[in-house]
Amino acid sequence: MKQFTDQSTATRTEKAKRVLRSLANGHDYRYFHGDGYPRHNDLQQDAAATLEVLEQLTKPANADVTVSRECPECGSAETEWHCAQTTNSGVVDGRLRMHDVSTVFYLGCNHCSETIRTVSGDDVAQWMNTAANA
Numbered sequence: 001m002k003q004f005t006d007q008s009t010a011t012r013t014e015k016a017k018r019v020l021r022s023l024a025n026g027h028d029y030r031y032f033h034g035d036g037y038p039r040h041n042d043l044q045q046d047a048a049a050t051l052e053v054l055e056q057l058t059k060p061a062n063a064d065v066t067v068s069r070e071c072p073e074c075g076s077a078e079t080e081w082h083c084a085q086t087t088n089s090g091v092v093d094g095r096l097r098m099h100d101v102s103t104v105f106y107l108g109c110n111h112c113s114e115t116i117r118t119v120s121g122d123d124v125a126q127w128m129n130t131a132a133n134a
């Protein structure tokens with residue numbers, strides 16, 4: 001992970017905003033020497049760190065459901081997404097309460113039954129929000 005030249009305790013997102021604000025402001029000479037020449041190393045370091053923050057912010061957590069749907073086990077393209085309820089509460093079936101149960105989506109192979117990906121319902125919702133706002 002690229003570090004910002006800003007060593008304060010501000011969040012990485014805040015530091016990224018500061019970098020862009022500074023560059024957008026014609027009267028902010030943080031990245032320039034007294035002679036007007038830019039401090040290339042600082043500029044490059046902060047630009048790289050800012051880019052990382054932006055990439056992280058725009059990446060749907062774990063729910064990129066658009067990845068290759070080919071089965072890595074048998075190579076079959078016959079794969080399908082399914083939805084199921086799951087629990088890791090340790091409570092036996094029949095005694096479960098609503099909060100013991102969560103939704104997962106999984107990509108399964110119809111040919112060899114391999115489970116290729118498992119994605120939580122929350123991650124799918126986040127992916128849909130990101131896709132809708134893109």
Ligand SMILES: [Zn+2]
Pocket residue numbers: 071072073074075076109110111112113114
């Ligand atoms: Zn397969």
